[in-house]
Amino acid sequence: MGMFRPDKRRKVPGINTSSLPDLIFTILFFFMIVTNMRNSNPHTPLLYPEGKTLEKNMRSQLSHYIYVGMKDGKEYVQLDDKEIRLSDLETCLMETVRHTEEDLRPQLSLSLGIDGQMPMGIVEKVRVAIKKSGILHVNYIGKETTAN
Amino acid sequence: MWNRRTKRDIPEINATSTADMAFMLLVFFLLTTSMEKEKVIPRILSPANDSVMVSKPVQVKKRNLLEIKINASGEILCNDRTVAITDLEETVRLFIENPENDSSLPEKHVRNIPLLGDVTVTDGHVIAIRYDEDTDYHSYFEVQNKVINVYRELREELCHKAFHCEYKDADTDEKEALRAYYPQRISESMIIRKGDR
Secondary structure, eight states, X not given: OGGGSOOTTOOOOOOOOTXXXXXXXXXXXXXXXXXXXXXXXXXXXXXXXXXXXXXEOOOXXXXXXXXXXXXXXXXXXXXXXXXXXXXXXXXXXXXXXXHSOGGGGGGOEEEEEEXXXXXXXXXXXXXXXXXXXXXXXXXXXXXXXXXO | OOOTTSOOOOOOOOOHHHHHHHXXXXXXXXXHOOOSOOEEXXXXXXXXXXXXXXXXXXXXXXXXXXXXXXXXXXXXXXXXXXXXHHHHHHHXXXXXXXXXXXXXXXXXXEEEETTTEEEEEOTTOEEEEEEOTTOBHHHHHHHXXXXXXXXXXXXXXXXXXXXXXXXXXXXXXXXXXXXXXXXXXXXXXXXXXXXXO
């Protein structure tokens, strides 16, 4: 029965937290690896069109973004993080192409985030500018739905 | 001095705050992370050489052409016949496959495709997506998505039949053969209204 008697000399042992940093670091590294930093975000709310069985966007250092939407009743065009005029898009894209190393240029791709309400007239202008800049890989961003 | 009996402890590095530090970094990554990848329709645009297009319009036989027009109100016309969006996939599928060798649907040619042998394919077909200036992007995207899905389904079915696996598991040569059997031939253009210029 002596083992149930409270022992004054014995203290509650402290929890050993020396491995806690390692644990947290492991989680940290996991997030660092799976994360992909967005290089740009649309500065105006965009509602992407819906589609089914879309493909994953294989982003790389060589992909750029164009966002097209409406802002204050006017069309709004954004290349990466910069708001530009639609008429300047071609020049800006040419600039982007020029800043890319020559042997990497064929790998350049553009992801197009276009609001579903935009008329095709504007989309066509964007596309003509892209074609003229020589970039041929485009990704139309959409929202995945399972419904028909 | 080095005698163990001099009861002096080796000072430990206080690592209590390492956890806090790592937590800070962790929280930062948690907040900035975007786990979900964007979903896209990948396309390769045709190079811009307007001069060639104007001088040499590609001649396609009428039976080989499926013109999908999307008008400003989002209605779909396949070869000038109204088609509901829900029937579009079926129409496109029938057009690409031409299972009964219909004379109004694309011509079939015998072609030798590696791994598949001599097969009859409708490799001369063209799907022309045409849209109005005022067509909204949503309708265009939907049509584009449906047409591509038909190709995907057809290739998937053939892959099961010929190679007994899913398209994504097929090797490069097999994918090449499937793509040769069902080549994606989509052209896109905007309808330029008369009087506009």
